[in-house]
Amino acid sequence: MKHIAIFASGKGSNARAIINYFQNHASVKVALIVTNNPEAEVVKIAHSQKIISAVVSKKFLNDEKEMPRLLDAQKIDFIVLAGFLQLVPSYLLNRYSQRMVNIHPALLPKFGGQGMYGIKVHEAVLAAGEKETGITIHYVNEKYDQGEIILQKKLKIAPGDTPQTLSPKVLALEHKWYPKTIEKLLV
Ligand code: GRF
Secondary structure: OEEEEEEOOOOOHHHHHHHHHOOOOOOEEEEEEEEOOOOOHHHHHHHHOOOOEEEOOHHHHOOOOHHHHHHHHOOOOEEEEOOOOOOOOHHHHHHOOOOEEEEEOOOOOOOOOOOOOOHHHHHHHHHOOOOEEEEEEEEOOOOOOOOOEEEEEEEEOOOOOOHHHHHHHHHHHHHHHHHHHHHHHHO
16 A cells, blocks of 8 residues: 655645545555645645645644654655645655656746746736636656656636636646656556
């Protein structure tokens, strides 16, 4: 059984999609939810699904003894970032090299990098006059949104699309492809 940890800070809709997908899965288990935000929706989702969750401070996340201890206690093989807004420290990146993935709501390498998250991404895509957008699933390395790309899926931008109409379309694509892609990497 492969044990995954999901790191999330916000609404947690991807975390929910991943948890649902791997419920009763033969070889993958969501064994831990990590957040830096005690108000994050994922904390509630974790409780309702009886998954262990941990609210970690920046200090704890950066602690090279404590954080690995938390992950090792749940035998975490693989880390999934799903809207985790805290910078992942390099000791953790090294420890989980090629075993940590992230999802970005645009077609990287465009519209990525520091500060590019949430609605700002869709605003930038539309301001650039793009005809299509999409999602990128990639390994995580030291540089924001620059790790090796695993999968991209595109969608056409309709005339009249706004950041607000684009956002749910992109999110639906994320929910469809993130769990499957994680499964493919692990099974
Ligand atoms: C998603 O758009 C994802 O691409 C980005 O953060 C957002 C998280 O959304 N990395 P949610 O918290 O999973 O709803």
